[in-house]
Amino acid sequence: xxxLSWPVxxxxxxxxxLPVWIALVVTFALSIRFKRRLGxxxxxxxxxxxxxxxxxxxxxxxxxxxxxxxxxxxxLGQISGMKNALPGSPVKGAEGTWYLLGGDSxxxxxxxxxxxxxxxxxxxxxxxxxxxxxxxxTLGLPAGYFGGKLDTLLxxxxxLVLAFPVILLFYLLVTPEIRVTGIPIILxxxxxxxxxxxxxxxxxxRYFTNPPQRNLYVGVSLVIGLWAxxxxxxxxxxxxxxxxxxxxxxxxxxxxFVNAPTVFRIVRGIVMDLKSRDYVAAGQTRGEGPxxxxxxxxxxxxxxxxxxxxxxxxxxxxxxxxxxGFFGLGVSPESPDWGSTIDDGRxxxxxxxxxxxxxxxxxxxxxxxxxxLADGLREESLRD
Amino acid sequence: xxxFTLRRLGVMLLTALALTxxxxxxxxxxxxxxxxxxxxASVRMSDEDVTLWLDRNGFTRPLLVRYGExxxxxxxxxxxxxxxxxxxxxIRNGLTAExxxxxxxxxxxxxxxxxxxxxxxxxxxxRSLGATGWLMFWVMALMVPTSLILGVLxxxxxxxxTDRVLSSFAIASTATPEYxxxxxxxxxxxxxxxxxxxxxxxxxxxxxKTLFQGTATSAMDKITFWNFALPVLTIALYGIGYIARMxxxxxxxxxxxxxxxxxxxxxxxxxxxxxxxALRNAxxxxxxxxxxxxxxxxxxxxxxxxxxxxxxxxWTLVQAAGNNDIQxxxxxxxxxxxxxxxxxxxxxxxxxxxxxxxxxx
Numbered sequence: 001x002x003x004l005s006w007p008v009x010x011x012x013x014x015x016x017x018l019p020v021w022i023a024l025v026v027t028f029a030l031s032i033r034f035k036r037r038l039g040x041x042x043x044x045x046x047x048x049x050x051x052x053x054x055x056x057x058x059x060x061x062x063x064x065x066x067x068x069x070x071x072x073x074x075x076l077g078q079i080s081g082m083k084n085a086l087p088g089s090p091v092k093g094a095e096g097t098w099y100l101l102g103g104d105s106x107x108x109x110x111x112x113x114x115x116x117x118x119x120x121x122x123x124x125x126x127x128x129x130x131x132x133x134x135x136x137x138t139l140g141l142p143a144g145y146f147g148g149k150l151d152t153l154l155x156x157x158x159x160l161v162l163a164f165p166v167i168l169l170f171y172l173l174v175t176p177e178i179r180v181t182g183i184p185i186i187l188x189x190x191x192x193x194x195x196x197x198x199x200x201x202x203x204x205x206r207y208f209t210n211p212p213q214r215n216l217y218v219g220v221s222l223v224i225g226l227w228a229x230x231x232x233x234x235x236x237x238x239x240x241x242x243x244x245x246x247x248x249x250x251x252x253x254x255x256x257f258v259n260a261p262t263v264f265r266i267v268r269g270i271v272m273d274l275k276s277r278d279y280v281a282a283g284q285t286r287g288e289g290p291x292x293x294x295x296x297x298x299x300x301x302x303x304x305x306x307x308x309x310x311x312x313x314x315x316x317x318x319x320x321x322x323x324x325g326f327f328g329l330g331v332s333p334e335s336p337d338w339g340s341t342i343d344d345g346r347x348x349x350x351x352x353x354x355x356x357x358x359x360x361x362x363x364x365x366x367x368x369x370x371x372x373l374a375d376g377l378r379e380e381s382l383r384d
Numbered sequence: 385x386x387x388f389t390l391r392r393l394g395v396m397l398l399t400a401l402a403l404t405x406x407x408x409x410x411x412x413x414x415x416x417x418x419x420x421x422x423x424x425a426s427v428r429m430s431d432e433d434v435t436l437w438l439d440r441n442g443f444t445r446p447l448l449v450r451y452g453e454x455x456x457x458x459x460x461x462x463x464x465x466x467x468x469x470x471x472x473x474x475i476r477n478g479l480t481a482e483x484x485x486x487x488x489x490x491x492x493x494x495x496x497x498x499x500x501x502x503x504x505x506x507x508x509x510x511r512s513l514g515a516t517g518w519l520m521f522w523v524m525a526l527m528v529p530t531s532l533i534l535g536v537l538x539x540x541x542x543x544x545x546t547d548r549v550l551s552s553f554a555i556a557s558t559a560t561p562e563y564x565x566x567x568x569x570x571x572x573x574x575x576x577x578x579x580x581x582x583x584x585x586x587x588x589x590x591x592x593k594t595l596f597q598g599t600a601t602s603a604m605d606k607i608t609f610w611n612f613a614l615p616v617l618t619i620a621l622y623g624i625g626y627i628a629r630m631x632x633x634x635x636x637x638x639x640x641x642x643x644x645x646x647x648x649x650x651x652x653x654x655x656x657x658x659x660x661x662a663l664r665n666a667x668x669x670x671x672x673x674x675x676x677x678x679x680x681x682x683x684x685x686x687x688x689x690x691x692x693x694x695x696x697x698x699w700t701l702v703q704a705a706g707n708n709d710i711q712x713x714x715x716x717x718x719x720x721x722x723x724x725x726x727x728x729x730x731x732x733x734x735x736x737x738x739x740x741x742x743x744x745x
Contacts (some may be wrong), residue, residue, distance in 0.1 A: 160402055165679060165720040167686045171705035177415035319561040326563045326687065342563055346691065350598050353571040353578045360564040368559035375555060
């Protein structure tokens, strides 16, 4: 068989990505059709910048979802004779199959690895960002609202973490030895507690006037929350539903740890600005509790900047995960995630560029999409 | 102003102490010490031997005391063996028990000995910081003017075509971390088989095989445009987008102010308004951003020096961390922490100094 030319390679890749295109078209058609009823999400489709960003992000989201259908080879499988194969090389011994984007230094298919890598990146980055936001919000709201000693203490700790060079922190936190000492588990135990606290306080402050309803909601969220907490932080889930690979936990916890102080500072700043507004004073006069005011009066009004920062922060977390992979920290060498693939590929960069360039472009396009989305959201939310 | 600076200095010292203690704690965890004992003495040591070795070398005493010794605030340990030979923390490099100083820590300028490079940490750090200094100098020389010009150009007429183009470039550059742009730049400009170098070489436009060199190892001896352009460009690219966006935001804000309109209505030309009235106020915010960008650059420096194999500070940090070189890693962290804290201080003071509204109140 012959090697494929570039147009054919792109055509074949587009064909393999067919489920993604269908899903994208459906999403866009439905969203544009009903955009007036969809609130802030619908407004995205009024701006070209936001739409293109959203399309890029959703492209990778759908690629991650349909990764099992899209891949052409096993992302970990090595086929002899395909070491550093050029893009479009036919697979030896298998008629009618190609390494569409070539093979890497261990004779694995670059295309399938990048597609599978999307799944890994998109599983960790948004989840870590959500946890970081919950930690930042739970601590930032009282710090900004009450001020005083609590604020001074929390701000000092946040600045302490922020003054740490990120790379150094990663090198100290994400090493195999540190797992023996149990520090990641302690950090996870502290950080993963915040989402549970956040949700319980949120529901309690809303429904405490109606105890039966409050008991039901808080009870259910406590049971589910502590169940997940026991599994994720301590790997002690009695039913075995929630669990996390120790390596992954290590990476996850350090990424949350790096991100949370910045979120804290942003939330604190917004709350300090908003707490002098009239509606807060009105709430205080009505006799509303401080947590109700913080969570149900101030937080909804702070959502604009927070949503924008959330998008930016997912992109930033993706970059951090790539950095970790680039230094070979905390991931198994087999892992198809983009950072470690770039690291593998850079050794032979001058001779065989494709194993490093493909994941590099993938990472760049995802972060670019998130940045464009954040920019579009900012413009649209300023327009109100 | 003086009180403000003093208070900031106090907080800074406290932060530095806390941070170095955290690093000391993390690097002196039990598994790390065990690894150190095995690499220093013998790989096939039994657990008792490891404990004995650690005890003999003063690693079994309380953490706070060891931190104090490392800092130089607590006298170094001494130990008299059964045969009467006195060993101690400060007794080395040909010093005897009589001539050795009592305190030997960071404060006394004794940063310890690197186990990987077999040299004093201070020597390694000063050499690598010198190398990184040149890198930073050229990065700053490229990054600051470029980003300010880009930001001012796109912010002075918001929504114009120039603004759209430049903003897109800025967004794209902030979406490209150093390890991505470095890889792409090497392939595009520094590879003998891909990118534009083979084309240029076949046309005979360039002398060597590649337009730029893909590694910066030779830049340790002599910096040339050929071997240093790619690392500098890679670091600068990520920062340019961010600073340009901040400058643009601050410039657009200034351009909507009343006094700009007044100046325009008086008949001052657009160029004059920009140069005389707008720029001075628009550049206060970017100054803070540029100073706060230093910790970021540190990140970039580590990645780029690893990618381009340039033996500066970042490369040393990676080597120290990867090889469990505790003293060198501690030294690197002290430098890194101080760079971050000092830039924060300068940015705070500079902000107050540049902004008359805060300075006078």
